Amino acid sequence: MKAAVLQNLGNMEFTEVEDPKCEAEGLVVKVMASAICGTDLKIYRHGHAWITLPWILGHENAGVVAEIGSGVTGWKIGDRVAVGCIMPCNDCYFCNQGWHTSCQNPRGISYHYPGGFAEYMAIPPEALKCGLVQRIPDNLSFAEAAVAEPLSCVINGQEIIDMHLGDQVVIIGMGTIGCLHALLAKSRGAVKVIGADVLESKRDLVGIFGVDVYINSSQEDLVKRVMEETDGLGATTVIVACSVGKAQEQALSLVRSRGRICFFGGLPKDRPFVNINSNIIHYKEVSAHGAFSSSPRQYQLALDLIISGKIKVKEFITHTFPLQDISEALKMAEKEESLKVVLEPWPAL
Structure with a gap:
């Protein structure tokens, strides 16, 4: 064959x-x-x-x-x-x-x-x-x-972070996985899904995948916009659907108190470390999870x-x-x- x-x-x-x-x-x-x-x-x-x-x-x-x-x-x-x-x-x-x-x-x-x-x-x-x-x-x-x-695999990630009714979700990285996360989050009852990417071309793709707000993070202040979209509270759930360490770091600035973070994309094996302000996790009582397979x-x-x-x-x-x-x-x-x-x-x- x-x-x-x-x-x-x-x-x-x-x-x-x-x-x-x-x-x-x-x-x-x-x-x-x-x-x-x-x-x-x-x-x-x-x-x-x-x-x-x-x-x-x-x-x-x-x-x-x-x-x-x-x-x-x-x-x-x-x-x-x-x-x-x-x-x-x-x-x-x-x-x-x-x-x-x-x-x-x-x-x-x-x-x-x-x-x-x-x-x-x-x-x-x-x-x-x-x-x-x-x-x-x-x-x-x-x-x-x-x-x-x-x-x-997206189902596994959302089960781990307990995506549920009323969630306000930020998804960083709007490739196939990010868009699948958006669709599934909406089906699980998310009231707002915010998609973020560095590519303006993604704006045309995300409209049909359950994304309510698209933010080009190379042109806009992502943290500022997310806070505006969530009444200053931050997202209940942040999903990092890309293999970018800076995106994982920024996720902590986007999540509200008692919120959940999912690191869905694995980092390159030669650059697996990130700098995280653990005080945000401590004082805001944030849960951070990985998701694999x-x-x-x-x-x-x-x-x-x-x-x-x-x-x-x-x-x-x-x-x-x-x-x-x-x-x-x-x-x-x-x-x-x-x-x-x-x-x-x-x-x-």
Whole structure:
């Protein structure tokens, strides 16, 4: 089969590779859509501790069942499916507490198993057992189904910070993740969502994603505007949906007393430290949280929200490319005018 293989950093090649083998308790899926994630771009440029090159990336996937293991029941050839990413071990201390994103022994498609930047991908038995493979209806496109994976991570972040009715939310960074946060916050009852970014071009993108106020923080004083929009109190919730240390620092100046902060974007590994005024956390009794990955339950919930139409993700898909144009797709994914770039190895069914 053909696949886009990361041969070395910055070098992705469309080439012939061996067909995936179907395990007795697993499946093989014909990939119909695989979306490019910011994490894929980081791995493309900088690598990842779990990955040894050459490797096939792609962890936001949907397709059709092409092969069924001899020990698998309940599936048939041609089933339309969405496929999640991270499989918790369900055996460690953290899994036993129900904190699956803190699993000590996670396994991941695109990390420990080859991903979806290929014509076919093998689904390991663990993915079936924990519910990461879910059927999708005929009226949902494969590209839309692929967005369930990043939405599940957003759900995890908002569950951790207890997003709820009446919240006034600031989201810093209005890429795909920031816009998904805006949509989900509105669906959870936020009364005002303020989006902030340094790019004026984002103003045109955010209008359809539940953002009530857009602030170009390269042209306006973000703290001043947020205080004006929140009656001088600050936001109940601040989500930093970008990998910028200064944005994490500034979040403390935007949040009100008893407010919550979510550091959603990880910082570059060579610049992981920030300067934070801990007195703000102390005297304003602010809660600051990290958010990473998602659980199988959250993945299933994300897919249900998309299927039901509660969260509409079609507008996120700004560009599509055939798999053989992987180099151009990666370039587009790095540009500010794109949100979600999707590889479609096969014509849509």
